Amino acid sequence: MALLPGPLLCRALLGWVCLAAPGRAVEVRVPAEPLSAPMGRTAELTCIYSTSVTDSFALEWSFVQPGKPLSASMPILYFTGGQLYPTGSKAKRASLLQNPPTGGVATLKLADVHPSDTGTYLCQVNNPPDFYTNGLGLVNLTVLVPPSDPRCSQTGDTSVGGSAALSCSSSEGLPRPVYNWVRLGSLPTPPPGSMVQDEVSGQLVLTNLSRASSGTYRCVASNQMGSASCELTLSVTDPSKGRMAGAVIGVLLAVLVLSVSVFCFMRFQKERRKRPKETYGGSDLREDATAPGISEQTSGMADPSDGLLEKAPSSISAKTNKSKLPVVV
Structure with missing residues (x-):
């Protein structure tokens, strides 16, 4: 009895189906929720995969800054050919908790994290012929x-x-800080609505200022990691009092100038009274005085050269007060 070819045919078909079947898909699982780590601490990023590890197995961790596409990723480390190769700016701080990472877990360990480490990290596993994810x-x-x-x-x-606006801002802080303004001291509380603050922008708006608004204000910036503060002193001025003070100063200056002027004038008068008066002695002769014994008429005569043709010399006589001398013709 001849053997039926059925079993051989089935085995041949099963072998062909097995050869033609695709390889296993590579499955990678990571935490669904975002991770966080305090600055200066160590962050651990878990990556779990499933595949039939072969000599062609390769693992890569890379990093993308916030707001950039995945194509702009920068490598952190590679594992291939049984060797680990850290690379890039994070190479000295990056390592794997499992080395070699061939047991299905490839957790990235990043030491001394900085603010610049915030972003998206990519865990990629390649293991030909498992190509189907x-x-x-x-x-x-x-x-x-x-x-x-x-x-x-x-x-x-x-x-x-x-109206004035007080501003407060921190250059660093993640999560983003919230800001709260308080006024220090036991001064009266400003009326409602005269103080409005924005905790996100850190601005405090003061309206309808009065002298009671003066004082020291403190801004506190805080998030879940801590807080920091700064202070500012606000001085509210009254322009009307400034003008009044200016008027008073002007009056005082005018009074001072007037007082100095009166003092100088009185001093001058006093010095003038002390000066000796100028007098003429009995023997002093003035240039325009008339000589004794000569009448004013004689002194008032014209120049002898004037009128010689009109009057004869005999008609001229000299008069004296004490005697008369005979004139010979």
């Missing part, structure tokens, strides 16, 4: 940073009745 897992990491010392500043009109 991309073997990729994405892990989001946030490095928690306490707020840096904030900077306080003010703008606006700080006179009575004006």
